[in-house]
Amino acid sequence: MTKVFLDDKEYDSEDFNETQINDLNILNVGTNSVALLDHILQCVKAIQQMKTNELRKSLVGDDSQEELDL
Numbered sequence: 001m002t003k004v005f006l007d008d009k010e011y012d013s014e015d016f017n018e019t020q021i022n023d024l025n026i027l028n029v030g031t032n033s034v035a036l037l038d039h040i041l042q043c044v045k046a047i048q049q050m051k052t053n054e055l056r057k058s059l060v061g062d063d064s065q066e067e068l069d070l
Contacts, residue, residue, distance in 0.1 A: 002013045004024065013024060 002024075004011045004013050013021065016024065
């Protein structure tokens with residue numbers, strides 16, 4: 001199956017019992033969830049920045065856009 005590293009020691013998940021496999025699966029789901037949430041957060045931040053710039057541009061006008069991009 002899979003090699004697992006814990007506390008600088010390598011384990012083969014093929015030797016895991018059912019409880020250990022379940023724990024490993026939960027850890028994998030957690031890791032994947034954190035990666036997904038981080039991606040969502042980065043997307044939301046990008047949209048927030050884009051919409052802030054669009055609002056600023058609409059309030060100030062096109063002539064001042066070069067100053068705002070600094």
